[in-house]
Amino acid sequence: DPYFAEPTRHPALQINSQKPFNAEPPVSILTDSYITPSAVFFKRNHLPVPRVVSETYKLEIEGLPGGAVSLTLSELKSRFPKHTVTATLQCAGNRRSDMNKVKQVKGLNWGIAAIGNATWSGARLRDVLLYYGFGPDVAAKARHVQFEGLDRDVTGTSYGASIPLNKAVSEEGDVLLAYEMNGEELPADHGYPVRVVAPGIVGARNVKWLGRIVVSDEESKSHWQQNDYKGFSPGTDWDTVDFKSAPAIQELPIQSAITHPAEGMSVDSNAGEVTVKGYAWSGGGREVLRVDVSVDGGNTWHVAKLRTSDEHNPALPPSPGRAWAWKLWEIDIPLPDKAQELQIVCKAVDSSYNVQPESSAPIWNLRGVLSNAWHRVKVKVSE
Ligand code: MTE
Ligand code: MO
Helix, strand or coil: CCCCCCCCCCCCEEEECCCCCEECCHHHHHHHCCCHHHHCCCEECCCCCCCCCCCCCCEEECCCCCCCCEHHHHHEEEEEEEEEEEEEEEECCHHHHHHHHCCCCCCCCCCCCCCCEEEEEEHHHHHHHHHHHCCCHHHCCCCEEEEEEEEECCCCEEEEEEEEEEHHCCCCCCCEEEECCCCCECCCHHHCCCCCCCCCCCCCCCCCCCCEEEEEEECCCCHHCCCCEEEECCCCCCCCCCCHHCCCCCCCCCCEEEEEEECCEEEEEHHHEEEEEEEEEEECCCCEEEEEEEEEECCCEEECCCEEEEEEEEEEECCCCCCCCEEEEEEEECCCCCCCCCEEEEEECCCCCCCCCCCCHCCCCCCCCCCCCCCCEEEEEEE
């Protein structure tokens, strides 16, 4: 059984697929804390979890002057300063279930919790590449940094992805070869012993169980870079789709969702108001400026209070273009007179004034990625 090395998992996780393991936390706990506990952080595996022994682990690096190099885990930890970044990771398929309501798409039926916010620590990819000879000669030719996982399919092909070279070597890119998540060594499901954390970039490029880095003039040749994780027109179907015609998703668009109240809950009319909570985040380090919330389906709007940290874990204010972490938000909204039902809606605005689209139909695509329409929750008002 290729799934012999699967770790035990938190029983609260809602499982989308067992083999490979894909699960998200219940929405009711997703925004309980600013930092998502690793045990309930969503898990998105395309292949069996590989068993990696830290003592024999080697990270290979190719495409730099000097030829191929290989370094051990202790070399990675001792040779390079440890950096810590709080960054949100979101799967391209987060909220895919909303697109499925428009028309069936292919993919795991994620709810709104294929997203999480963690503190990641490790070596900066930039430092590692510079140490092994990255410089103007390489920059003149290379355009991408490819990553290969140690997880393999039955044919021996490993998971792979790439990011633009600029992101990888930029001082402001904050790309890590992370060996810690939330202050502990990486859990097996999240890439033990080393994973890529490319803040602001779609989950799929944050390669886990990292085995090889290749600096190249080409993108990763992997299925997931070439023939998946791309956006298309709502008019494109599986008979007409040409995966070469669209670029691989890197930065994700503005996103927000409501985590409280839950769909179908009742709100007490005597309370006079309803508390609405959720998360908001945008890709590319764009900061969330504002979250607008409505309880009447979008006729009238209120501005939510934004939260950028837990009190015990204060975050530095983001420098422009490096807002890697989500903002949790909350607002108390007066109940409209005689309302029997509330149609709660949220939408966020990022620092480029990008907004979420009103509905899913115009952004529907056959893989159900980039699902970021206004999030809507219906609740009853009870006497
Ligand atoms: N890396 C490897 N090696 N194998 C994988 O299946 N899944 C990717 C990415 N990195 C994957 C991987 C996808 S699609 C996502 S969304 C994130 O990991 C999920 O990271 P997480 O499981 O730590 O939440
Ligand atoms: Mo993903």
